[in-house]
Amino acid sequence: MSILSTITGPGDLRRLRPADLDQLAREIRTFLVDAVSRTGGHLGPNLGVVELTLAMHRVFESPRDTMVFDTGHQSYVHKILTGRRDFGDLRKRGGLSGYPSRTESVHDVVENSHASTALSWADGIAKAYALQGAVDRHVVAVIGDGALTGGMAWEALNNISAGQDRRLVVVVNDNGRSYDPTIGGLAHHLDTLRTTRGYEDLLAWGKRTLRRSGPPGRLAYDALHGLKKGIKDVVAPQGMFEDLGIKYVGPVDGHDIEATEHALRRAKAFGGPVLVHVITEKGRGYVPAEQDVADRFHAVGKIHPETGLPVAPSRFGWTSVFADEMVQIGRRRHDVVAITAAMLQPVGLAPFAAEFPGRVHDVGIAEQHAVTSAAGMAFAGLHPVVAVYATFLNRAFDQVLMDVALHRAGVTFVLDRAGITGDDGASHNGMWDMALLRVVPGLRLAAPRDEPTLREALRVAVDIDDAPSVVRYPKSPLPDPLPAVDSVDGVDVLARHDGTPSVLVVGVGPMAHTAVQVGSLLAAEGVGSTVVDPRWVLPVPSALVKLAGEHDRVLVLEDGLVEGGVGSMLGQRCAEAGVTAPVTSAGVPLTFLDHASIAQIVETLRLRAEDVAHDLLADLRARD
Numbered sequence: 350m351s352i353l354s355t356i357t358g359p360g361d362l363r364r365l366r367p368a369d370l371d372q373l374a375r376e377i378r379t380f381l382v383d384a385v386s387r388t389g390g391h392l393g394p395n396l397g398v399v400e401l402t403l404a405m406h407r408v409f410e411s412p413r414d415t416m417v418f419d420t421g422h423q424s425y426v427h428k429i430l431t432g433r434r435d436f437g438d439l440r441k442r443g444g445l446s447g448y449p450s451r452t453e454s455v456h457d458v459v460e461n462s463h464a465s466t467a468l469s470w471a472d473g474i475a476k477a478y479a480l481q482g483a484v485d486r487h488v489v490a491v492i493g494d495g496a497l498t499g500g501m502a503w504e505a506l507n508n509i510s511a512g513q514d515r516r517l518v519v520v521v522n523d524n525g526r527s528y529d530p531t532i533g534g535l536a537h538h539l540d541t542l543r544t545t546r547g548y549e550d551l552l553a554w555g556k557r558t559l560r561r562s563g564p565p566g567r568l569a570y571d572a573l574h575g576l577k578k579g580i581k582d583v584v585a586p587q588g589m590f591e592d593l594g595i596k597y598v599g600p601v602d603g604h605d606i607e608a609t610e611h612a613l614r615r616a617k618a619f620g621g622p623v624l625v626h627v628i629t630e631k632g633r634g635y636v637p638a639e640q641d642v643a644d645r646f647h648a649v650g651k652i653h654p655e656t657g658l659p660v661a662p663s664r665f666g667w668t669s670v671f672a673d674e675m676v677q678i679g680r681r682r683h684d685v686v687a688i689t690a691a692m693l694q695p696v697g698l699a700p701f702a703a704e705f706p707g708r709v710h711d712v713g714i715a716e717q718h719a720v721t722s723a724a725g726m727a728f729a730g731l732h733p734v735v736a737v738y739a740t741f742l743n744r745a746f747d748q749v750l751m752d753v754a755l756h757r758a759g760v761t762f763v764l765d766r767a768g769i770t771g772d773d774g775a776s777h778n779g780m781w782d783m784a785l786l787r788v789v790p791g792l793r794l795a796a797p798r799d800e801p802t803l804r805e806a807l808r809v810a811v812d813i814d815d816a817p818s819v820v821r822y823p824k825s826p827l828p829d830p831l832p833a834v835d836s837v838d839g840v841d842v843l844a845r846h847d848g849t850p851s852v853l854v855v856g857v858g859p860m861a862h863t864a865v866q867v868g869s870l871l872a873a874e875g876v877g878s879t880v881v882d883p884r885w886v887l888p889v890p891s892a893l894v895k896l897a898g899e900h901d902r903v904l905v906l907e908d909g910l911v912e913g914g915v916g917s918m919l920g921q922r923c924a925e926a927g928v929t930a931p932v933t934s935a936g937v938p939l940t941f942l943d944h945a946s947i948a949q950i951v952e953t954l955r956l957r958a959e960d961v962a963h964d965l966l967a968d969l970r971a972r973d
């Protein structure tokens with residue numbers, strides 16, 4: 350009889366016996382492997398938190414107690430235990446989100462995906478509960494060792510320690526894995542705590558062994574428990590957290606439900622901020638994940654569940670082109686160094702790291718630090734290349750503006766996953782970059798359309814030594830090369846069609862391919878066009894303004910925000926130059942996009958060539 354099928358909510362967990370819980374944990378792992386292998390998703394992180402999540406839901410009473418999961422990629426087990434077992438369309442349109450989602454459940458509070466924010470959320474919620482006199486409501490924040498490398502987490506801890514009357518439990522889920530398991534002093538400190546395990550182990554052993562052996566054993570256990578402070582100081586140097594004023598409990602074996610529950614109950618009873626240090630194994634219980642030394646199946650596509658092998662072989666894409674070109678640049682330019690914020694593999698810096706191990710810096714999930722540290726390197730004579738996903742640069746905007754641009758530092762930013770990214774949901778879309786970066790004085794931004802233009806953009810970018818340079822490219826597959834038929838003052842002309850009226854169709858980055866199709870569709874209706882790709886879109890090339898002046902109408906296709914995007918900037922420049930042709934854009938509207946496939950989102954936003962052409966023709970007719 351399956352236990353999992355009887356769980357409709359956290360309340361059902363509290364009637365289970367220890368043996369039932371072990372069976373339930375096994376069933377959840379089987380469920381996760383089966384479900385995630387069909388859809389893709391964050392398999393490894395969730396396999397690692399099965400027992401921890403069970404223990405949390407038995408000790409605390411969600412939603413009365415509030416649970417927040419940092420980054421949120423490890424919330425699948427929480428979803429399963431709070432009545433959401435339909436994983437058939439996980440991360441697909443209409444299906445469960447890959448992160449917590451308020452529309453799905455009252456048990457979900459923070460809709461995240463950007464790391465290191467949970468402790469600030471928890472601090473705020475705990476402050477509100479305290480002010481409202483809700484002294485029996487606890488806030489539990491789960492944060493990984495990787496997310497704990499983010500500066501915001503430490504700003505939060507500093508504040509959390511100031512609220513000694515607040516019921517706040519920080520669970521550090523320490524699996525020794527962010528992406529790089531060895532980033533910095535924090536990793537070493539956690540390592541020390543982990544390897545000097547003794548205190549909680551001793552208590553767990555005492556509880557299980559001594560208490561089982563009747564009254565003398567029970568007495569011995571109580572004595573041991575009474576000596577806890579002394580023992581703790583000897584066997585576990587929990588210094589850093591306790592010096593901050595936060596009680597430290599641990600390390601606890603996060604796969605021992607009883608021990609984890611015991612630690613959480615102590616934390617709950619404490620009455621002030623407590624940090625529970627839980628040791629878990631990412632990918633636990635699934636052999637292919639356990640054997641994946643590089644990232645323990647952090648995030649997988651569709652896989653064969655028996656072997657863990659991908660259903661579709663990975664393609665040579667935008668990231669691979671960057672990876673390759675970066676190595677070539679590195680061979681030529683000894684001053685070029687690379688920086689990643691805990692994403693060495695995903696952003697394609699692994700080959701560079703293999704060839705130039707001393708010239709790549711993995712700073713942890715610390716984008717702000719990455720950017721300012723790059724400014725420092727530039728000052729000292731290096732040319733840093735900061736490679737991040739576009740969405741994660743959002744949080745380092747001020748550093749780009751004040752530390753890099755203001756200081757005229759030659760730093761190159763490579764933004765992977767720019768534009769619509771789809772299945773990771775609202776916060777993962779890299780759609781804000783151009784609208785944000787347009788206000789940075791001196792910044793130059795390239796949006797290549799294919800492999801040759803990406804390689805060229807990178808080579809040009811690392812030669813800019815007195816300003817920030819940015820190269821951005823999408824998550825979608827690398828398209829076939831699209832050669833220019835002509836060039837006008839650095840702007841590539843991709844196609845020309847005679848006809849009236851005449852439209853300047855501007856394709857930004859990968860949208861250049863759509864722009865060419867739009868040109869052909871307009872031509873079929875007798876409308877003329879010049880289809881161009883400026884490649885470097887910030888600042889707006891003056892050649893583009895000149896070209897606009899030679900047409901009746903301008904249409905900009907972009908995969909970023911329309912609001913404040915390239916089209917809006919070109920419109921502004923045209924107005925300043927007295928160009929009267931109306932400038933409109935097709936791009937991403939000012940809204941948060943629900944998770945869905947990239948193709949579905951593109952279709953919904955009417956960014957397919959046929960829709961763009963149809964809408965433009967309708968507009969031209971309406972203005973006639």
Ligand SMILES: Cc1ncc(C[n+]2csc(CCOP(=O)(O)OP(=O)(O)O)c2C)c(N)n1
Nearest residue numbers: 394462463464493494495496526527691741
């Ligand atoms: C601001 C930000 N930068 C980068 C990422 C990409 N990212 C997602 S999960 C992850 C590692 C998280 O490590 P950890 O918190 O230890 O969780 P684990 O996966 O090990 O459970 C990273 C770098 C992110 N989500 N947010």
Ligand SMILES: CC(=O)[C@@H](O)[C@H](O)COP(=O)(O)O
Nearest residue numbers: 422647648695766770773824
């Ligand atoms: C790295 C991570 O956990 C998320 O940022 C996201 O799930 C990544 O997905 P892709 O790397 O497939 O775009």
Ligand SMILES: [Mg+2]
Nearest residue numbers: 493494495526
């Ligand atoms: Mg981790």
